[in-house]
Amino acid sequence: MIRSLIARCLAVTMLWCAGTGVMAQDVGAPIQELLQEHGEIIAKSSRRTIAPAIDALAASGLPEAQVVLDRWQDKAMWRHEESGLFVYAEEIDRDTLRIFDFADGSEIGTVAEDDYKQLKPNSGIRGMIGAALVQFQLTDSDPQERERALDAIERSAEESHLAALRASLGMESEPGILARKARLERLLTIRFDADEAARITAIESFAGDLGVDVRAALNPLVSTRLETAEALPGTPDILRALKPGSEALPRDEAYDLLVEADLAKPRISRADKRAALVENIEGGAVAGIQVATLDSEAARDIAYAALADAGRVRPVATEAEIDAALDAFVFFERYIGAPPPVALAAEAVLTGIENKVALNQAADLGLDALSLASIYFLAAIGLAITFGVMGVINMAHGEFIMMGAYTGYVVQLFVPDYTLSILVALPLAFAVTFLAGVAMERLVIRYLYHRPLETLLATFGISIALQQIAKNIFGTQARPLTSPGWLDGSWIINDIVSISYIRIAIFVLALLFLGLFLFVMNRTRLGLEVRAVTQNPRMAASMGINPDRINMLTFGFGSGIAGIAGVAIGLYAKVTSEMGADYIVQSFMTVVVGGVGNIWGTLLGATMVGGLQKGIEWLNPSNTLAAQTYMILFIILFIQFRPKGIIALKGRAAEA
Template identity: 60%
Template structure:
């Protein structure tokens, strides 16, 4: 039935091809049955005909159809275009003649399904491609991008010449080449299109090339080479497991299914006769071999279906060869696609390496920010400040509070950074005066006392701000990411953190190298006794160093708060890594901290890249690496040497 209809349609189409500019209304009427019950499989020719009719109304009509605004008037079955007017519809004939109003109940609205709508959209693309409206043209290209169809090739090519917008023109050209790869009329053209891209890393290109290399597995008699575009043979036991190979045979219906132990057990249970199965007493059936014998006995008696034994499986598998065959028939095509993808892969790998580098850099700057204050206090005073993480948290909460008061995010950020510094500077000085000062000669006890402060501060933050995460919103200009291409991109926040890290590095270097405070700090670091006898008050220096280190932690906290949520555990998340950074980097030198942060950041990213599914394992391996690293360089990458190192 459908076939005859199709033939009729075809004949009509051919006939109408002679008469130019056939009215769309006529086409609809001729194919009324098809249109009314449109199906994706049969409607194609009608849509094509409508699109190719040359009637200026074609676009309007197709659009109305796709938008469910085409209907049949119940009274006479005529096609009408609908326009909603309140509860009723304004009706128009396909040729544009107004035919008055009608109620909803008087019309059969056509509701094309998604498949049909896609065909309609495809046909519409042709009109849209040449539409004077730039937005419509852009949308049309998006449709092609998402649902490439063979029919789009010609219209796209045709619309190219008239395209005035250079950006759109470039996009059209690219899409045209992509469509050519998919639907080009011969292999030569398609291969040329493939080669025209070179090592382009666009996802769209890879999305086009990959389907060309789709494969499926086929079975052939042993020794026979199958027809088709062969990719590679599969060797049972090596490139394919024997079970998988056998399952291929089973799927083809050429072998009985393998039996699962459960199925066998159930089969045996179903044939218990007088305490025996197949003549074997039940008590013995806890032995798998006895079960084999029992099943064989049942098989022999014809009571159970034959099940493949291991030996049978092996024999069946050996009797066949297994091949991977391309869906694409032309070997030249697959070769070209493979070559192109290989070229792309090399470039993508390079890009990924770059991306990884950027990520590592960003992580390193986070660790650097978190560790720099710690390194300062550790370097100058030999004191491990376990509450350092809580100072980071304190800075982040300061940022949050500032945002509650100043609603402008940019302004609040500008206020929060120095304010957080001031708040944590004060907290640091207070802690130094009250606690640390009394414990200078007992570093391990400082570690524990500062830990006491740490748990108190953490709980305090929980009591004040609650346990749920508080948002620290970044200003709009920090949203989004800097996208280099499909592979390489980095969010602006990460860039900002990197810049902040640089700023702190420069600030730190400036303080250390160019100011009196820095000079005194370095003097106390190297030889406190000597510094004291030169008139430097180590007490004051220690206090300032502690304040400075804590202040930097506070500012870093604002930045980290933007990057992650602000919780009372924020500091805890970074503290161990900060310790690692200081330990690996070496004490008493900012470059050491930088090197430590770089090493830890890149190491973590590197391990995550090697084992992307498992970030927990990555951290485990990283810590193990650090433990081993300490073996080689117990005093860190950049260590003070000689007598200054104090041993």
Template identity: 70%
Template sequence: MIKHLLSLCVALAALVASLVAAPAQTGQTAIDALLAEHQAIIAKGSRKTIEPAIEALAGSGLPEAQVILELWQAKELWQLKEDKAFYTVAEQADGTYAIAHPVTGEAAGSVEKKALKQIKPNAGIRGLIGAALVQFQLMDTDPEKRRAALTAIERDPEASHLKALRGAIEKEPDPAIKAQKEVLERLLTIRFGQDEAERIAAIESFRGDLSVGARAALNPLLTTRRVAAATPVEGNIAATLTPGSAALPEAEAYALLVSEGLAPAAPTHDEIRTALAANIEDARVAGVPVATLNTDEARLRAYAGLAAEGRVPPLVTEADKAAALKAHSYYDIYEEPSPAVTSAAEETLEAINTKVGVNQALDLGLDALSLASIYFLAAIGLAITFGVMGVINMAHGEFIMMGAYTGYVVQQFVPDYTLSIIIALPLAFAVTFAAGVAMERLVIRHLYHRPLETLLATFGISVALQQIAKNIFGTQARPLTSPAWLDGAWVLNDVVSISYIRIAIFVLALIFLALLLFILNRTRLGLEVRAVTQNPRMAASMGINPDRINMLTFGLGSGIAGIAGVAIGLFAKVTSELGSDYIVQSFMTVVVGGVGNIWGTLAGATLIGFLQKGIEFFNPSNTLAAQTYMIIFIIVFIQFRPRGIIALKGRAAGD
């Protein structure tokens, strides 16, 4: 009877225990079960054994896993020693710690600190956790966070990122981000891929790609190291070298042998002298009197004696070096072990470099075209005055400076940069037109057909205008700010780009070209200007007033210089010397193109712009030399074509 009662009690106890335990099991979440499964290795915190736990959390697909990994990485995950479960903790006023579920934040009571163990991952484990978190960031619902994750991978890629990136591509809803992920996946495949065929396919996919990232991924594949060996070596050999060739001078080859321990280092002169001084005995060194050690031959003989006695390293003769060089082979070996991979990388880089060269030529052409438009704007006014009037106006650059300062003054009163530029362009024309008319009426008209006096007078006016500008605005550069819509550049690819300001100046140059052609070919003023330019006496006999035409022409040329000043001031420093930087190029443009001809000025500006950029491309570190070469070229050009590219018929041609 007692035996049956004991059995019944045991059964009831087991039933109660199972009923008590059942809710805990039922309430356990998937993340809790996963943590419980790996709690031992998480608590141990060993870099060698931790990877399965991290991979299990990262590969679980549970959104709660990201929270756990972030807490773990931040050292905010604690384990309760009693039940081995993980919690977050908060110290309370009484010195105890409140524990809570790491995901839900549900309170689980209070415990003493000694009942807890803080999980403190070292730097290596935190790196693994960070790599695991990447896949969550790559699949975040916020597109900006996904872009930030891609940027972080690009900045510091790791092999572990490749798997996470591949898993995030298919589920990416944004086409642009998906394309970015695909490109990055191919870049990481090149660097970290395990399958050779995959790496080669990824390399070949970048054939002709101009991105910096593609070249940055391919160039390391062709990194080589130079080795010397007594017997043929195995490996991915890039080149077999011969001592004494341009690729491997004999001195460099022998230094390589020494660095690899294949040949003894030759003592230097200082080392020989030091060794001799340290081994003087009875006024002799190895039997050689010290008094005779005044020549290199004697010192070498004494050193050889010491070497024979084993007291110093052996002397290496030229014959020894030649024998050592001949006894070894020399190679450049790729760091990348796969010949197929390096071959694909070489072919792809060759295709990329070809395309880069074409695009560099295009970029150089755009720069030259932009510079030509600036020179055209700066020179067109000078071309008109010089062609019609035959006046060498050395103050033309100061009209450009006046236009730039006019734009600056307008911006002091009109804070809207777009509106201020719109106002500044016609105002600069008006100001410099009036200044040009005044200069022509007061000075130039009295010096016609006296070129030397005209040159000296206009040079003096130039100096005076510069000093007036310094007195008014000071010597500090003044800002002429471009509108926000002109900020930045039009980027075609990683090689070709051009700033929006340069594009705007190019468009402005085209507008002025069309406007001047219209004025000269479709208006009465243009007809009279052309008549005075070609034959002033005949024009005067037809009722045209050459004096009035000269005044208006000089004013028109000066006004155009003022507009050029506003355009140039948008990207150059506005100072009193601004015009001086363009006066020489303006005269060269006019002379090379053809005096007094708009098409000639355009051709001259184009020639000088392309010539200057071409010289700077081959000699980028010395702009002064580039300008010198350009001037020499122009001097030679004028010897063969003194009237310029497009010669003018009429008075200027006769002159």
């Protein structure tokens, strides 16, 4: 009490000398006394010495402490040069400050800036202040402020945060924030709690949890160090004993450990040993041993040892000494990240998590394969009609996909609503590519039926021409085909398994196409006539069906479906004049592998090609080009054993 009274008297005296502008400040306030107690440390603002001042403010329990830390972090805290009292201020101009009292936030007055020194903490000190502010932010009335506090803890957790988190749990009213606090409290318990039982309970509560934060907290606990001794210690922190020369402990690594611990002589490689012997050959001998006798490793070891005894080379271990040293010591791994019970609990939970991670990675790979298969199915379904049903090798099929994508781009230029533009673009792309397909069939294809080589060359030329026309109209730069906002983001199942909404939409669209195709082929007159012409064109013609007209409509229908596929693919991939070339090879592979002319075969072929490509990419993730090459080789081998594909079609397509 006397000490506090003396401090107040001194402060009042200093304020009186400093001027009336500061006299309005409550110099006896507890927060000001605390600042004065650590005044010199705060004024120097050294990261090495500032911690006690920040800790004292954070632990003071004073409501004004948060204001002090906030203003200090924002470089708004100033100190009076003569009195040493702290205020926070705002600059009116280059020479004038408006200062405020930390005790109650009241304005003290307007003063000359020359009388005050601004405290400018560096980034390191601001980080320390931010960590101290967390305990105040955790109980802030603003939910967003509490969220920011949790973000700060997740970025840089400290031991002091654990108690603050636990204290704030009972005061939390938001269910989402409460769940996040509880999870973070368990994670910090694993890292910082001194009670082993509490740590083990927290560890076991995360059994099967796939969160990355859980693995980040548990992995340090199971860290080990390789050690050696003459006998295996009986302490419980020993994980396992290792045998030199095994897969877990190579022989050279084991001996290097002995050398580092000064338990054995250094060794030398055979090449270095040979070089040392060659350098010391004198009169056809090394250390009195004839060179002709140095025809074995044991003989060379004897010669090298003789040189070492003479001081001409450094002493090193022979192979026999290395073996003897390895036999004389045991090697083992010791837990160093946590006490043994905690480490064992973490090891058990991590093992279960790793097994679950493997299953989820397989599920994620399966979703990726299914997504890619749906894209290939969309690209190939039109080709399944033109090539599978009609037997026309259409190398320009990819360009119909490109035309559909550019149709969607043009629609979005005039319809800014992305959802509406896609709804307009889908039927319009079908109409544009349907007409283009009909024109191509009438002008070129109809004259080349049953002439596959000429058809291939003609459609390849049309493909190049269409690409050049697209370049002349739209340029060489990729054009955006923007998806609606509700397709942004991904469906996140957990930290491992997720799939974008665009890929889900493409998968749904592929199913719709499958249903549309089956309906047209099985429930409409056009489908009946197409199947009749496919199976027996002469008999169909005798029944009044015009095969020429059916071929035209069939080719147009297949081209129209390719246009709709182009809109869907354009939402996922880049829209350029060459985009069709990216899918033509996979489309042909899908149709051929599945079975020419069968929609179910096309579906199975797309699934097989997509799954195979994703599987190979998973085995060789650094080289997608190599993955595609391996996939093509596999398809070639597959066709050798099953040339008609997974599902063979009877009729004209099969005969072709």
